[in-house]
Amino acid sequence: MKLKVLGVAILLMVSCNTKKTDSVAINEVKAEIKVEAPSTDIQGLEIYDFEGLKPFLNEDDDKIHVINFWATWCRPCVKELPYFEALYEKYKDNDVEVVLVSLDFPHQFESKLKPFIKEKQLKSKVIVLDDVDSNSWIPQVDKDWSGSIPATIIYKKGKRSFFERSFTYNELENALKHFLN
């Protein structure tokens, strides 16, 4: 089984230029991909439904996790992305992980999202949440989220903050500092 999974992972990595990856396969090989493909690999797109996204929101390690919900069509989101990139660059050695969760529309993955990731040379990990039943998952992300983006979670183990707002770099860094020792 393990061999098979590894095989799929390798296949995915080899073929990701041309092949559209699907969420089931991605879920299966998530662990391997994390190890073998760095977050700077922008060719393949990891696409999840909410069940698949959940682990990213509930990592039980010693890292600070910054999760930003955004989309290429959301202007304030695009405006603040460089701040998340700068934050990641500055704090990645301090056990800070940044995950950019794109809510782009599936019909624009190829035409907009992938070119955007490439053009901006995003260093943070970018994943896609594609789950139409938002009324069921939005409250699970945070009970106070009305559903507008940008929205950001910062958490470390049991400590968690949720922001339904835009950030300047300083505001974002200050929010992170509550989690730094």
Add this chain to the structure above:
Amino acid sequence: MSKTVKLITLACVVLFIGAFTIPSNNVGDGYKIGDIAEDFSLENIDGKMVSLSDYKDAKGFIVTFTCNTCPYAVMYEDRIIALDKKYTPKGYPVIAIMPNNTSIKPGDNMDAMKQRAASKGFTFPYLIDAKQEVFPKFGATRTPHVFILDKTESGLVVEYIGAIDDNYKDASAVNTKYVENAVDALIEGNEVPQKETRAIGCSIKV
């Protein structure tokens, strides 16, 4: 036991952080289910001012915050038109309000609104919240964001807040039509089955 302690600690942390976090939007403000909505007077795309009190025969309203520039709102345009066509004869017309600051979103200015309404054939008033004073009263945070009001002796009661349905991508794949279910319930004199729903949308630009 330790899990309980953890939970309590977490709750304290959340409350503590919450106490020092200044909300930057209107989440938590605005109308709640059961509140009485105030009337307003906003400019329509035909240049006339529109108030809810103009609609003497209406039994209520489907107040929809929407705009030209948000892709989610655009994906719902045909469904908003369908709602108006279905429910205006039944006494619940759509009243669309564009809440964005047009200096940030020129694509939502009055000229653009007129063009969009003409090209899509909007059957309902498309009003501009030019002073951005109406959407905060409702507590609208995004486009599209729907508030269903029911006319009663005590005023316009907020009966539903939320999304139009549960599939933004594909109208034919919708499982639950939240707004239709709510209005149908009001017409039948029943309790609205699902009073609040959430959906992804574009933040209102201030």
